[in-house]
Amino acid sequence: MASSVKNLCTICHDDGIFNPAVIWCTECAVFFCRDCEKPHSKFHLSTNHKTMSTEDYRKLPTFMQEISSQCKDHKKKIELYCPFHASPCCVQCITDKHSKCHEMKPLSDILKQVKSSASVQLFEKDLKDAKENLDTAIKYMKNKISTINTQKSKATEEICYMRKLINDYLNKLEQDLLNDLDSKHSKLKSNMDTLVQQMEHQASQIDLMQSQFTKMTQYATELQMYIGLREIEKIASQATKYSEDLESAEEKNLEMVLL
Structure with a gap:
């Protein structure tokens, strides 16, 4: 199409001259500068040709500029x-x-009268209706986007609130368990400290008995030895029973720790 260089006169451009165009002839499909436009408007074959200014021509949509007569x-x-x-x-x-x-x-x-035809008016109405429908749809979608954004914010707040409640509950549960453990530990440790003291006392008693038994075997008479052995046997029996009771108490204390 001759209008590939829109701002230049087609006639002059063909001769290697770059003059700015001022009109476009819709029938010749040619741009004219001021000098070339004069003979074109006076020539009897083109006197009645319809023309438009290059400014108006450039206002046309691109696809219409490509339409030629x-x-x-x-x-x-x-x-x-x-x-x-x-x-x-x-x-x-x-x-x-x-x-x-x-x-x-x-x-x-x-x-x-194509511009004033019913088709033009119908197309104009169709375009207007389509634009209004699109505007309505866009407004609706923007409102929906705003709505889901608000819903997301509220849902996020609810999730954070629920997380806080769960954290608070777990923190309280943890503290209660720790407090209970501390209480049980303190009680158990106190009992075990008491047992240790009792055991140490029993151990010292056995040490004393061992010392006395050694002296008895060295210096006691046969009668003293006979009677002394019975006393020692009684004390040893009590010590054995005490040891068994200690083992049972120790197992019970360990079970308490596990619970």
């Missing part, structure tokens, strides 16, 4: 319209593509 295949002016193919065409197109098509119409008849 010349046939892309034959480089001839598009003057006809094929209803069967719903396609504008040039004279050469009739031979190449539309030889079997009937009721070819002048393109000028199709284009009459």
Whole structure:
């Protein structure tokens, strides 16, 4: 398309001259500078051509700028319209593509009052409705996003609160168990300290008895030895029973520690 360099005159550019364009001819599909536009507007074949300023041309959507009044295949002016193919065409197109098509119409008849046609108004309404629907949907989705953000914040607060309750409960449970353990340990240690004292006393008594037994075997008479042995046997029996009682008490104390 000749408008690939939008700001330059097409005629001058073909001659290697870079003059800024001021108008665009919709029928010639050519940009003209001020000098080239004058003969174009006076030439009898192009006097009635529709033109627009380059500023207005650049306001058109890109896809519309690419639409030309010349046939892309034959480089001839598009003057006809094929209803069967719903396609504008040039004279050469009739031979190449539309030889079997009937009721070819002048393109000028199709284009009459196209901007004020019901189709344009319908499309405008459809676009407006589509935009309003999208705006409504966007607003709805933004509200939903705001809602789920609020829900997430509340859920996070609830989780943190529940975590605190659980931590507080576990801390209290831990402290109660530790306090109970300290109490049991103190009581058990006190009992065991008492037993140790008793055992040490019994041990000292046995040491004394051993010393006395040694002296008895060395210096006692037979009668003294006979009677003394019975006393020693009685004391030894008591010591044995005391040791057995200690073993039973020790096992009981260990069980208390395990509980």
